[in-house]
Amino acid sequence: MPDSEGHPAVDEIELGAVLSALADPLRRRVVRELTAAPVGTAxxxxxxxxxxxxxxVTYHFRTLREAxxxxQVDRGNSRAATLRRTDIDRRFPGLLALIAAETEAVEAAGTAEAG
Amino acid sequence: MPDSEGHPAVDEIELGAVLSALADPLRRRVVRELTAAPVGTAxxxxxxxxxxxxxxVTYHFRTLREAxxxxQVDRGNSRAATLRRTDIDRRFPGLLALIAAETEAVEAAGTAEAG
DNA sequence: TCCCAGGTAAGACTTGCATCGTACCTTCCC
DNA sequence: GGGAAGGTACGATGCAAGTCTTACCTGGGA
Structure with missing residues (x-):
């Protein structure tokens, strides 16, 4: 059972939920930036x-959290998000590497690639 | 550009499309069975x-194909589907292993786990 | 030739997702 | 205490996803 803040335990992390969460480019971007940052970055x-x-934004972060x-940890005024790197690596080894490797061509749509 | 049958080239396979395709449990099941089968199985x-x-079914297979x-190759009367194992492994190494490793607890919902 | 099995295409329908605006809560700072 | 910043909750909306029925095409076998 997820805790009071909606975080599932390691064994409760489901592939379907994770893939659904990562299907959205905005959420993938969050995970990618978090993956690229130093371990423990909040x-x-x-x-x-x-x-x-x-x-x-709240909606997307909730989706990521529930997946x-x-x-997400309370930090007084605001709420900081950290990547559950260890948990994800244990459940789905190699997954974060795939996300991290994505080069977001879509976001750079303004710059002509062949220019 | 995808070919006349809607198959994207290796370099055109996009992570977003792949994750969206794999977010559906039915499609994941197809890929999982294909991954578990001998290489080249049609x-x-x-x-x-x-x-x-x-x-x-046609809709789901089209989604998988376009991702x-x-x-899908014509075989006279019917149409056989093969996994693009090499292409996927090149683009997203480790991805198929994650799909293959999933144990579909949902489908066995009728059997009590703690029984 | 006729019929069946396997697939596809088009249209309609339902549900869920991504989005927003608004209202509200909490914490920090003055 | 009051205000601003960061988040959350709720309700509404628009669109895409998944589903079905129906109609149609193709190839094989009797």
């Missing part, structure tokens, strides 16, 4: 500057 | 006995 939701409203990809 | 759509209508996960 960032606030707003620090990712996602191009959506505050409410939508078991991130852990 | 199976017809109907041989998977998915619990949905014929038209829906680049399977290749």
């Amino acid at each position: 960032r606030t939701c707003s620090s990712f500057a996602l191009p959506v409203s505050k409410a939508t 078991g990809l991130i852990r | 199976r017809t759509c109907s041989s998977f006995a998915l619990p949905v209508s014929k038209a829906t 680049g996960l399977i290749r």
